[in-house]
Amino acid sequence: MGVHIFGAVSSPSIANYALRAAADHARDKYGPDVEHTIKTNFYVDDYLKSVPSEEQALRLVKDVTAALKARGFRLTKFVSHSRLMLKSIPQKDRSKDLQTCDLDYDELYVERALGLQWNIENDYFTFSASLDPKPFTRRGILSTVCSLYDLLGFVAPFLLPAKRILREVCQDSSLGWDDVIPEKYLKPWRRWLDDLAILSNLKIPRCVKPKEFGTVTSTQLHMFSDASNEGYGAAAYIRLSDNSGRISIALLIGKSRVCPVKATTIPRLELTAAVVSINLAQHILKELQITVDQTFYHTDSTTVLHYIFNDRKRFPIFVANRVKVIKDFSENTQWRYVQSKENPADIASRGFTSQQKLNSNIWFDGPYFLKGPEELWKNDMPHGVVELEGSTSFAVHPEDGEGNAVDKFLEYYSSWHRLRMAVAVYHRLFSILKSKRQARINGSFTAEELDAAEKAVRYIQKKTFSKEVSLLQKSEGSRGRGLCSSSSIYKLDPFIDPKDRLLRVNGRLSKAEISAGEKHPMILPRKSHITTLIIRYTHEKLAHAGRNHVMAKLRELYWIIRTNASVRQVLQRCVICRKISNPVLNQKMADLPLERVIPAAPLTHTQVLTSLGHRKSKKEGKSGREHAGRLDDESYRTLLTEVEAIVNDNPLTTVSDSPDDLQPLSPAQVLIQKSSVVMPPPGVFQKGDMYLRQRW
Incomplete structure (x- = not known):
């Protein structure tokens, strides 16, 4: 097929294929420069190219024109700021406005290129601020904002206030697309439109390398x-140095985006901006047709630098994903700290009026410190971030140390039982090292060793209620009188137990004939990994009982701040409970048979019952006995007894929030005058009894 129709779905792909095929054919005759130019410097049907000298431009235009002409492409409408270049082009192949222009005397006109206005005579970019008036509606604001096409982001900070107004108008659900915006939006919008005319005075040099610059x-x-x-x-920004020691700084691309509608913290926004910086740098390095020796990233956020330099701490998913992108495309040694007043991206994040932007040299010329020697800024690091020997960098956090290590140890375990076992192992190891004796670390643990896991509770109490613990230690014996009334545990009248140094509830039940844990339960914070593990452990031990039952059982040993909310949150995440509580799917009933809907005399339609159902029940019963045969009588009675104990332990009343109230009444307390769920006996179990765990 030698001819293709214009406007088909495949036309762009076919045209691009033909152009690249012409570049491949030009490689042998005209060299790799012509091939690379044809493949990389065409934007749809526009050819854009910049070269260092006029001689190179004349030669390149001649070769590219000949190479494309041989494959059926004719280059025309040439525009250049070099009059020598334009004179070498036939008059019919020049731009329409240049065909009638006297290249020796007339001034060259202004050409539009990809949304910008290019002043050919003086070789700089400018913007046209003459926009058609639009109605003061959401549709009109959107049309005006989209009319300013800023591909390279030269005036991106100026567009940011307009984008913010558009976002606020779109968030107002009472406004339609064609409703006139109220005065609170209209006033800043008119102010922005008034500043729009000043953009016509903006002049941005096209070439990032000054004319008088030497060899780079x-x-x-x-x-x-x-x-x-x-x-x-x-x-x-691109920073060029020549052989004479001169330095040139020029803006390449700017990006400015409004904050998301959903509230986000400033550190996360700073990290998102760093990712935008990474992606922008990768795009520039790919498209920029000059060799870049070094790439540096600057930010005024020490939090972002801590994220990047820290190789030891686990981050949330949001932070971890963005830190991974940063580490994939940059090294720690490339990141630098810059003060906010010297950070030009501060303008992009806040936005300015056009007059302020025109008076701000830092946006177009870059920060002043880049024009100085590299020794003054190349090793700038923020306070708190240090570089150790070698190439690995670390972020120093105030909380790093013993406390952070304990937190990581506690958060490593997802089960309270496993955590207690781990603490018991470490406790035994410390005892062995302290006594300098030989003994086995693993093996059976005593109840006293398992009780050592309560040290984890003591650590959480000291971390969460540090002020309260400090005041109680100073006022030993006063039992909470020195606490501030704003404290979350003030009403619990807390005290530090002299036996185990745990923070406990005082209350008025010290003379009651109940266990010590019920008299003075341990205080736990609401939001803590240890609290979650204890609630989950109790919930599973009660065979996934309800919230009130779990709260009553917890109150025998622990007093959790806002127990109801904490237990509800854990139970809502329980997978087994969610499966059990899901509504049962009911099958849709079929239509009634014909015999039941047609009027007829009594006993017209009858049916004889057979014994198939009885035989089926016997078969099912036989299968049930075979399945239940895995348990003997003793095991079966044990199972039923445990189920009975859990059911009878379910409280009949709600759990009180007052430390002065007794435990809620349960059926077991009425029947046997005590709690029915009995804890395992203390001491060391025989090895022969350990198989029971595997059996169950």
Whole structure:
């Protein structure tokens, strides 16, 4: 097929294939430069190329034109700021406005290129601020914002206030697309429209290398990122050094985005801005047709630097995913700290009016410190972030140390039983090392060794209620009188038990004939990994009982702040309970048979019952006996007794929030005058009895 129709779905792909085929054929005759130019410098049907000298431009245009002409492509409508270049182009192949222009005397006109206005005579970019008036509605605001096409983000901070107004208008559910916006949106919108005219005075040099610049000896890419409550953004600058020691800084690309509607913390926005900086740098390194020697990333957020430099702490999913992107495309040695006043991305994150932007040299020219020697800024690091020997960098956190190590140890376990066993192992190991004797670390543990796991509770109490513990230690024996009334445990009249140094509830039940744990339960915070493990362990031990039953059982040893909410949260995440509580699926009943819906005399339609159902029941009963045959009589009675004990232990009343009240009444207390769920006996079990755990 030699001819293809225009406008088909496959037309863009076919045109691109033909262009690349022409580049492949031009490789042998015209060299790799022509091939690379054809493959990388065409944007749809526009050819954009910049070269260092006029001689190179003349030669490249001649070869590219000949190579494409040989494959059926004719380049036309040439535009260049070099008059020598334009004179070498036939008049019919120049741009329409240049065909009637006297290249010796007339001034070259302004050309539009990808949303920008290119002043050919002076070789700089500018913007056109003459927009058609639009109604003051959501649709009109959206149309005006989209009319300013800023591909390279030169005026991205100026567009940020308009985008914020558009977001606020869209969030207002009372406004439709064609409703006039109220005064609270109209006033800032008119102010922004008034500043729009100043953009026409903006002049951005097209070439990032000054004319008087010498031979480039160093090329660096500097990325800046920042975030605020209003938005986040990034800016890319190229730093050139010549053989005479002169330095040139130029803005390449800017990005500015509004904050998401969902509330997000500033550190997370700063991390998101750093990811934008990484992606922007990768795009520039791919598209920039000059060799970049070094790439540096600058941020004024020490939190982001801590995230990047820390190789020891586990982060939440949001942070971990973005830190991974940063580490995949950059090294720790590439990141630098910059003060907020010297960070040009601060403008992109907050937005400015056009007049403020025109007066701000830091946005277009970059920070002043980049124009100085590299020794003054190359090793800048924030306070609290240090580099150790070698290439690995670490972030120093105030909480790093013994406390952080204990937190990691406690959070490692997802079961209270396993955590108690682990604490018992460490407790035995410390005892062996302290006494300098030889003994086995593993093996059976005594009840006293398992009770050593309560040290984890003591650690959580000291960490969460540090002020309360400190005041109680100073006022030993006063039992909570020195606490502030705003404390979450003030009403519990807490005291520190001299036996185990645990924080316990005082109450008025010290003379009651109940266990010591019920008299003075241990205080636990609401939000704690240990608290979650204890609630989950109790819930599973009670065969996934309900919330009130779990709360009553917990109150025998622990007093959890806001017990009801904590237990409800854990039970809602229980997979087994969610499966059990799901509604049973009911099958839709079939239509009634014909005999039952047609009027007829009595006993017209009858049916004889057979004994199939009886035989089926016997078969099912036989299967049930075979399945139950795995348990002998003693085991079966034990199972039923445990089920009976759990059911009878379910409280008949709600659990009180007052430390002065007794435990709620249960059927077991009425029948046998005590709690029915009996804990395992203390001491060391015989090895022959350990098979019971595997059996059950």
